[in-house]
Amino acid sequence: MNHVIAAVTARIIERSAKTRQSYLAAMKRTMKDNPPKKRLSCGNLAHAYAACSGEDKNTIKLMQSANLSITTAFNDMLSAHQPYETYPDFIKEVARSMGSTAQVAGGVPAMCDGVTQGLPGMELSLFSREVVAMSAAVGLSHNMFDGNLFLGICDKIVPGMVIAAASFGHIPAVFVPAGPMPSGIANKEKAKVRQQFAAGEVGEERLLEVESKSYHSPGTCTFYGTANSNQMLVEMLGIQLPGSSFIALDDPLRPALTKAAVERCILNSQAAGTYIPTYEVLTEKSFVNAVVGLLATGGSTNHTMHLVAMARAAGIILTWEDMDELSRAVPLLARIYPNGEADVNHFHQAGGMAYLVKELRAAGLLNEDVKTVMGEGLDSYQKYPTLDEKGNAVWIHDAGESLDDTILRPATNPFNSEGGLRLLQGNLGQGVIKISAVDPKYRALEAPCIVFDDQNDLIAAFKRGELNRDFIAIVRFQGPRANGMPELHKMTPPLGLLQDRGFKVALVTDGRMSGASGKVPSAIHMSPEALFGGVMAKVQTGDRVRFDADNGIVELLVSEEVLAEREVAAQPQQTHDLGRNLFGGFRSLADRSQSGASVFNDAIDFE
Incomplete structure (x- = not known):
């Protein structure tokens, strides 16, 4: 063994x-x-x-x-x-x-x-x-x-x-x-059209056509x-x-x-x-x-x-x-x-x-x-x-041999000698990245950050043409206690498009990106979250961040002395439509991401 x-x-x-x-x-x-x-x-x-x-x-x-x-x-x-x-x-x-x-x-x-x-x-x-x-x-x-x-x-x-x-x-x-x-439309084609829509090159009719051929x-x-x-x-x-x-x-x-x-x-x-x-x-x-x-x-x-x-x-x-x-x-x-x-x-x-x-x-x-x-x-x-x-x-x-070695390979000839996940650590906390989906040339960068408190703010900045540069997006107040930790896939097409245009980009968030995490390097599930003692609540646009997936580093390049003097950012006001008010108790009880973001940990403590 x-x-x-x-x-x-x-x-x-x-x-x-x-x-x-x-x-x-x-x-x-x-x-x-x-x-x-x-x-x-x-x-x-x-x-x-x-x-x-x-x-x-x-x-x-x-x-x-x-x-x-x-x-x-x-x-x-x-x-x-x-x-x-x-x-x-x-x-x-x-x-x-x-x-x-x-x-x-x-x-x-x-x-x-x-x-x-x-x-x-x-x-x-x-x-x-x-x-x-x-x-x-x-x-x-x-x-x-x-x-x-x-x-x-x-x-x-x-x-x-x-x-x-x-x-x-x-x-x-x-x-x-x-x-x-x-199987429906090829996933590569679906991703391409999503990026075209984000760039304004195709309309909703074409996007719906492609999505409907994928989920059909x-x-x-x-x-x-x-x-x-x-x-x-x-x-x-x-x-x-x-x-x-x-x-x-x-x-x-x-x-x-x-x-x-x-x-x-x-x-x-x-x-x-x-x-x-x-x-x-x-x-x-x-x-x-x-x-x-x-x-x-x-x-x-x-x-x-x-x-x-x-x-x-x-x-x-x-x-x-x-x-x-x-x-x-x-x-x-x-x-x-x-x-x-x-x-x-x-x-x-x-x-x-x-x-x-x-x-x-x-x-x-x-x-x-x-x-x-x-x-x-x-x-x-x-x-x-x-x-x-x-x-x-x-x-x-x-089972016999693989019938397609572009999809399945033996352990003696793998696609990569390591698995698909990596733990990232630094003064911003702990997060994870799905490195198997990220080209090695994109896994490390150091750049100034741009802070967003909502994924829609990032998308709006992209549409205004403000993101055509190297940067690391900090998207905070997306953790379990803040708003239930939603997935943030709406950011994937614009960030992917910026990467295709030659810009060095990455994402750091206390939210989720899930199983569809894609080609943009993303430190997700950052813990502690901004609303629960996380340093992300003190990050300011322009701060430099070091992101190195291969070496497991996500680091805010700001001294402890400077951080100690900064105020903690306030969470934007939350709305309570579509039943979200009923889940307030869960949000208040949720444990940290690395503990499963569960509300049950105390209740099922068998000690």
Whole structure:
């Protein structure tokens, strides 16, 4: 095993010893004191199955088989979650065929950052993760369920569901994907037209035409943003079936894999006698494997926060320093947009998850002694699913060679010897950068800064022609406590255009840029944020900033004496439309970005 992977894993285990032991004790105590269904009185039980068929009532009443929960993110506005409409009835049929039952425990909100991008609704986005976790917990709190099925895909939904699954870790959990939409217009063409629109070279009609060709049907968006990084992560964590993430919606394997997920959840329940609770799957070692997968594929920077928050829900203390150290040992094996031209369909066709796991295992980059929903070890995760003669999903074929080495490469010949993320540090605080998407020639610069308190101010300055120069944009008051930490992708086209014109530009912000972080060097998630003691609140336009992604530096070149004399800038007045006023409590409780930007850290402190 790679010595860095082993050392970081050991350090996380040692650091987490107290909280992890307390978490495990809590999960075991819950199973002992409140086993599913067993503590329900006759009145409780009658309420819980009143709407069930007579057959299902009798099955539940006997208390001899599994009753599964279905927590669904279905809605028919968002493409990724629309396919889930038919899943509950199908899941119930499969469960009945095995002498078990299933019920929809509850629905969770599914928010799309693509719809709210650059708009007030984006300020609810990050905390929708907490809402998802709590919504799932409300449904599961009825304690009717021997196994939990989670139907979710996108950005904050899956992390929220993982937090819920960990909170009910005494029960087995299986995540059930729905698959990506077919490939549309090339991502390179989409990015080109976005920049043309920013430059005023094309109008809204052309931009809408291109965007509609990119996002054009049911299914997950095909670029490698947070949604598809989620799918990779839950496979690497071992709570989703091997090779199931990127199977197309219309592939016969898709319903077969959903059927297999239901069967696996039943088999892992205590009622079946082969109990695999979620707390045995979500471990320090599985979280390291998930980080390795993220790094090897150049996945979403949002997961520098989500992984910390998800791990914490399982009593595990994961840090940005851990991720940075792992990144220096994990090679980049995949090129998927925005750090390449391919989309997730192309990635899957080139070998996909099975090939990725095979190569990471061969290079000694994964913890092997883990438990997954499939049982012990990772053998099944380097096999791709196929249909047997009865139409069932089976895993019998190991991944072969990459079918396209412009998309997937072996660990012996990677795209880069290091992973896709880097920790940046200096007197401005800590932040992260997705270096896999940034050309090495753009990764370091020193320039005067221009301070903005809103991304729209930067865009307006660009349109006025004021940004045709070398500069580093400081965009502050965008952190969790300030305004919920929205993504700031509206700045990407103008900054990218300035870079194409030959100017040296970079971005430093306490906001997010997410899985679609692109070619402009961006220090994001800066912590502490401007509203929570961050030095960015004292930065002034004209101050020089040193930005060096390769060496992990983001430094304000102003003396401590000068900074001490400066006043702290005030946050611009916030509006409260589109529901943002309802999230004031979350903003006031949010932890720092490097702690997951979570409101749960004190509540789930198992010490």
